[in-house]
Amino acid sequence: MFSPHAIGFVRSPYTQTNDIPKGLGARHEAEGVLEILPEFEPGLTDIDGFSHLFVLWIFDRSQGFDLFGKPPIDDRPHGVFATRSPRRPNPIGLTVVELLRREGSRLHVRGVDMLDGTPILDLKPYLSSISPDKLRRGWIAEAETRAKA
């Protein structure tokens, strides 16, 4: 195993969980900044060429986990690995953001859904997509259908 440590922190407009848009069709268009610690700045070399990044981060204001529970966007319980719940066995979050511009060790991005001050674990380039016609979206698609009915 390893000891996780922050490579930086998220600057986000959201200071409380309730501020973050949730629910079916919630869009994450908020802009924010990924402030990478100066000692890791060399690791950002060439990142500017990518339009989208995976951000791995810590749910640092969540404690414990539930293997089975009701997400905010459905009235039925689901397994935690079929949801984006913060209450996970390893409290790691994953967000795809659009990279708008880089200023040194500050990455201006669109699409943050993290709280302000969230510790960042890793950044990776987003290289390819699964074609939407090949995607099945399980209970999320079913809940959307029920919501429209």
Add this chain to the structure above:
Amino acid sequence: MFSPHAIGFVRSPYTQTNDIPKGLGARHEAEGVLEILPEFEPGLTDIDGFSHLFVLWIFDRSQGFDLFGKPPIDDRPHGVFATRSPRRPNPIGLTVVELLRREGSRLHVRGVDMLDGTPILDLKPYLSSISPDKLRRGWIAEAETRAKA
């Protein structure tokens, strides 16, 4: 911070790093099994409805990190956060797999690029894709262009 712990292990045809297809255009079509530990099985409820999953895992056979280095698929060095190098400040890997079928706590998947026995940290549903016409792929696209020239 938190202490990472395995929720399961990857069964993969790859036992050595050199077995894993690398390079431009490498395809990851290998089938494998995500063996989730029995105590976490309730967390898999409803996961069967999703065609694709994000798998977060540990580069457990990698030590230390390089902020700047030459990936196998290019002759030019790049920052670690612009690559999928295993030698990262937090040695976490991310792979998108196709879920073929579930047998209890065993998920049969396509697209493994991990070594056999790799510890799994988390599974998340893959919900949406960035449209390919909106993706810029930086040095990877440039290296592909050079390789074709």
